[in-house]
Amino acid sequence: MRCRQALVFTLPGLWVVAVVLCELLRPLGTQFTELLAATPAIACAGTGRRQCILLGGACALFALLPVGPSGHTGAGTRAGTCAAILAVIVASYLTTGRRRRLAQELEHAKEVATAAQHALLRPLPDRLDGVALAAGHLAAGRGGVGSVGGDLYEAQSTDHGLRVVMGDVRGHGLPALATVAALLGGFREAAHDEPALPGVLRRLDRTLQRHLRDRADQTEDGAAGGAGEEFVTLLLLQVGPGGEITTLNCGHPWPHRLTPTGAVSLAPGDPLPPLGLFPLPAEPPTTALGPLRPGETLVLHTDGAEDARDAAGAFFPLTGVLAETVHTAPAGGLTPAAVVDRVRDALLRHTGGRLTDDAAVLALAPAHDRPGPAALPAPPPRPALARACRRA
Structure with a gap:
């Protein structure tokens, strides 16, 4: 279970690294930088946390810096990829907020239904x-x-x-x-x-x-x-x-x-x-x-x-x-x-x-009837009380 959670959290970063490596080792005429736009969407689908979406998007934008053979890619292509990444970041950010609200409403409905069943x-x-x-x-x-x-x-x-x-x-x-x-x-x-x-x-x-x-x-x-x-x-x-x-x-x-x-x-x-x-x-x-x-x-x-x-x-x-x-x-x-x-x-x-x-x-x-505690013997009367009783 922990390994699966760790994979979900690191998947956006692994995606960025894989795209960069493919871009560096690509044959002539192939481009993979456009795949960086999927990084925020992967973070949204995996963790559903806004911090992870922003971090994944930042990593994708940082990976657009010209390195290796990809440094000769036209500025227009990189600008289009940057715009696509920003658009996916915004869409994923809004989707995460809606999903969180729906999860909270479902949890509230579950609590109400469970309380009703316990009452019944x-x-x-x-x-x-x-x-x-x-x-x-x-x-x-x-x-x-x-x-x-x-x-x-x-x-x-x-x-x-x-x-x-x-x-x-x-x-x-x-x-x-x-x-x-x-x-x-x-x-x-x-x-x-x-x-x-x-x-x-x-x-x-x-x-x-x-x-x-x-x-x-x-x-x-x-x-x-x-x-x-x-x-x-x-x-x-x-x-x-x-x-x-x-x-x-x-x-x-x-x-x-x-x-x-x-x-x-x-x-x-x-x-x-x-x-x-x-x-x-x-x-x-x-x-x-x-x-x-x-x-x-x-x-x-x-x-x-x-x-x-x-x-x-x-x-x-x-x-x-x-x-x-x-x-x-x-x-x-x-x-x-x-x-x-x-x-x-x-x-x-x-x-x-x-x-x-x-x-x-x-x-x-x-049911097993349990006997009650034995009755304690009455305490002997005090001398003064006994004398008062005799005089009466």
Whole structure:
């Protein structure tokens, strides 16, 4: 990386030296001095710094001094080359200023989009309704607004139990982020209002359809703008008072269950189609995953965690990483935060930090009730206070 940066900085000077050497060693009748006019443009394309552009232009002008066989070149030719160099310097200088302003605007837009995503994907509390929680998210891309992800997750403590949603919006960028905002807002309301999971799913489906219609109305080509191609994979999960787990799956990957002996990928049945593609059935079927026992951890994730590839094209071994996490767990047992951190670190190592799709991981486990501090014995009463109590 450093060698590449050094080459970029020295390239304008190397270009000038190469032109001068060609001019000195040229055969009769060939001229290379006109190529000096490209020096400021090379500096502009390479470093993008105005100081380098001015320095490269100065070197190109200095190289016009008559040396060797080029000293017999006509004054008109050298004057024309000098004018061309000055013109390229001015154009490159102005172009660099515009590029800097555009880069600053892009950086500002990236900061705003990232802040909006952090506001939407709020950190989960460490514990809700006796369940320990942790979640993490990695957005695809290498920076810019397009790297804002379309994954979503949330957990709400309700009168009906702990309710969790994990979803994946098709696409990236600000349109996907707007869909994430609409669905999270709908879930935070429906999770408390609806007594059963199918009611929550129907509310989310109506929220998505309304959001897509509003977005289509706001765009000039809304009818053909791809709104009908938008869909969301979704997994709704409820942990009842007794620890029993009920789910509703709309095209989303099933979770993994971590036990003291290893990791198991759950696949209790075929999921429903993703939201936005087909109407929901009149009674969406729920699936029971059994109780969440002490010592077990349930890991929810988006398909970006399974479909991530390394440089050789190999998929990320999510089940293997989870199994290794169980086998290398400390004596005190796993925590959801440790599981999420382990998966995130392994995913970044596997992909070299360049994900092609967003990835989100959420882990939940029965919380360990820690006994509070023992009550201290009451201090013996002071003699004066004891005597006053006896007289009373």
